[in-house]
Amino acid sequence: MRNAQREFVKEVVNQRLRLQNDEDKSFWVLKHREDIHCIAFHMLGVVGYAIAFYIYLHPELGHIHNRTEMAAFVAASVLLLGWVSGINLGLNFHNHVHRHVFRVAWLNRWFGRFWALTGGWSSRLWFHSHVTVHHADTLGPTDWSVAQQFPDGSFEPRWKYSLLHWPWRYYKHLWMDYRSDKYPRLRREAPKEFLIFVALYSIPFWIDPMMGLLLWFLPHYLGNTWTLGAGMYVQHVGCEKEDEIHPFRHSNTFFSRLWNLMVFNSGYHNLHHMFPHVHWSDLPEFQRLLQTALDADGASALRIGYFRASVELTMRSWPDILERYSNVPSAASAIAPPDAQGRASAGA
Ligand SMILES: [Zn+2]
Numbered sequence: 596m597r598n599a600q601r602e603f604v605k606e607v608v609n610q611r612l613r614l615q616n617d618e619d620k621s622f623w624v625l626k627h628r629e630d631i632h633c634i635a636f637h638m639l640g641v642v643g644y645a646i647a648f649y650i651y652l653h654p655e656l657g658h659i660h661n662r663t664e665m666a667a668f669v670a671a672s673v674l675l676l677g678w679v680s681g682i683n684l685g686l687n688f689h690n691h692v693h694r695h696v697f698r699v700a701w702l703n704r705w706f707g708r709f710w711a712l713t714g715g716w717s718s719r720l721w722f723h724s725h726v727t728v729h730h731a732d733t734l735g736p737t738d739w740s741v742a743q744q745f746p747d748g749s750f751e752p753r754w755k756y757s758l759l760h761w762p763w764r765y766y767k768h769l770w771m772d773y774r775s776d777k778y779p780r781l782r783r784e785a786p787k788e789f790l791i792f793v794a795l796y797s798i799p800f801w802i803d804p805m806m807g808l809l810l811w812f813l814p815h816y817l818g819n820t821w822t823l824g825a826g827m828y829v830q831h832v833g834c835e836k837e838d839e840i841h842p843f844r845h846s847n848t849f850f851s852r853l854w855n856l857m858v859f860n861s862g863y864h865n866l867h868h869m870f871p872h873v874h875w876s877d878l879p880e881f882q883r884l885l886q887t888a889l890d891a892d893g894a895s896a897l898r899i900g901y902f903r904a905s906v907e908l909t910m911r912s913w914p915d916i917l918e919r920y921s922n923v924p925s926a927a928s929a930i931a932p933p934d935a936q937g938r939a940s941a942g943a
Contacts (some may be wrong), residue, residue, distance in 0.1 A: 598839070598893065599893065600842065600888055602840045603888060604785060604843075604869070604885055604888050606871050606879060607884050607885060607888075608816040608869075608873065608881060608884075608885070609919065611880075611881065612826060612873070614770075615877070621698065623647075623698050624702065624709075625696055625697065626694070626695070626696060626697065626698050626699070626874070627694075627696070627872070627874055627877075629876035630696040631772055632692055632861065633687050633691065633696055634696065636682075636683060636687050637683055637687060637710055637713070637727020638670070639679075639690070640676075640679045640680065640713055641713060642684045642809070642811070643675065643676055644676060644713065646804070647672045647904070648678060648799065648806060648810060649812045649820075651665075651668075651806050651809075651810055652670075652802075652803065652806065654668075655686075661802065669809050669810065671905050672810055672814070673810070673813045673814050673817060675819065676810070676814035676817075676818075676848055677813070677814040677816070677817025677818045677822065678817070678822055678883030679816075679818075679820065680713060680715070680814050680815060680817075680822070680917060681817070681818030681819065681823040681868075682712050682818075682857070683710075683714060683818075683820075684710075684711060684713070684714025684715075684716060684721070684818060684823060685712060685818075685822070685823035685826055685827070685858055686693075686826070686861040687710075687859055688707070688710045688711055688714060688718075688721070688859045689725065690859055690875045691703070691706075691707055691710060692707075692718075692721065692722050692725060692726060693726070693731055693871045693872065694872060694874060694889075695707075705911060708773070708791060708795070709793070711797070711941070712791075712792065712795050714815060714818055714819070714823075715812070715815030715816070715818070715819060716792075717749070717785075717788050717789055717791070717792035718788070719781075719784055719785060719788035720769055720785065720788070720789070723739065723767065723769065723778070723781050724740050724765060724771065725779070725783075727778065728731070728768075728772070729741065730871060732836065733831070733836065733845045733846070733868055734831060734834060734835065734837075734845055735813050735836050736837040739764065739792075740760075740765075740768075740827065741827060741828075741831050742752075742756040742827075742828050742831070742832060743881075745814070749830075750832050750833070750913075751830075753824075753825065753828045753832070753905065753908045753909075754778070755819060755822045756824060756827075756828050757824035757825060757828070757931065758820060759818050760820070760824055760827075761816075761818070761819035761823070761824060766787070769785075773785050776848055781922035783878060794904055795906055796811075800828055801810040811940075816846070825901060825902070825903045826861075827907075828905070828908075829847060829849075829901050829904040829905055829908070830846055830864045830901070831845070831847065832847070833844055833847070833895065833913045833914065833917065834847060834895070834912050840884065841892055841893065842864060842892060843869070843888070843892040843894040844892060844893060844894055844895070845865070846864040846865040846868050846894075847864060847865070847895045847896070847897060847904075848862065848863055848864055848865045848866070848869075848882070848889070848895065848896040848897070849863075849864070849897050849899060849900050849904065850862060850896060850897065850898050850899075850922050851898065851899050851900035852901025853900065854899070854901065854902065855879070855900070855901075857900075858878070858900075858901070859875045860875045860876065860878040861875070861903070862900060863878035863879065863881075863882050865889060865894050865896075866881055866882050866885065866889075895921070895925035896921065896922050897916070897917065897920045897921060897922055898920050898921075898922030899920045903920075904916060904920075907920075908920075
């Protein structure tokens, strides 16, 4: 039955994708016109860094006259840039990693390098961590990108994960993967990509070392540990590795409309892991198609977003949060999964 469910879900998605293939959604150099939002979000983030650097170097422009005022400016900038950088890297650049946004190969490569840079990452290393490690074996023994699990299936606390993961565990595992024989392509490409990253990343430090530390590294630290760390944690906490019995319990789905509006629909995370090639703008439509199949497998779904879930984790356990905010939207428009004999019933 479970295999029939999996095949049914695949067939529904493939049918819809075949229909989409007939429609040209490209716009200028973009493969998909909706990706204009991704580019605009990233460019606004870059402008944010440029303005912060400029005011730091010309404090009189921001009416900053003493150390206290400068400290307040830096603190506010770090919070804002950190929040935006975490989303821009983990949820926006993330879309580009799965489906390149441009129709030109060199533009994808170079735009991607600068894109990941504003989140404190080499684009090549992020690809390895997210696609080769995380997607290929989500919650499995080789997925070192997620929170560590104890033998009873529970997860390490969210704060511990955030504080220990970036950059410490990431770089430790990236180094181990680089040294191993398991990833020959990573071994070939990582040195050059890392050098490009270091050369570009060091530019703000050459201009002013303190500015580089406060308004470049610190926002990246915040973006990776608190924004991205919290997101990665709640996306998979309480979940199980995919298996024959439960193929759809590997991720949590978050239905908050406001949240999904801000983060390129990344709340539809279960669906994203099943079909990473589905465009982010199409995820709500595919979710409606597959809702009944996901519900039948007991896949978790919450009516809140990552941010709320992460704040709730400071007060409650994950099972409590799941019970309190559990959400199964109306499946009226969903297509029913096959029954125990593998027969698909008519879609409502
Ligand atoms: Zn992904």
